[in-house]
Amino acid sequence: MGSMPRLKIKDEIRYRKGSTNDSKNCKACGNFKKDFYEFHRPVGLILTESRCALIGMREGRRYRVREDYTCDRQQMSEHWRQEIDQFMTSMQRRKENDNGNGKNYLD
16 A cells, blocks of 8 residues: 655645744644544544645545745735734834833834
């Protein structure tokens, strides 16, 4: 019994290991569906796997998507954009409230 061939779509969109920057990985993509599929094993274990709307939502390990991987069609979700905006706003406030104590948060 041999291994199953890789999905063609994964090669087309260059699905690969991601960056240390989480905002550039599948985790931050709008097409990423975390814990989408559940496997009910006879032993009683319930395992969940993530899927990508671009790759497909079917059953099977070939459709498995890891959150620390990326592809060429990665699009940052609105949730991650809001988090980054909140972070930058808080850093800007810290800089304004610093009053010249020598701390450079954004520079």
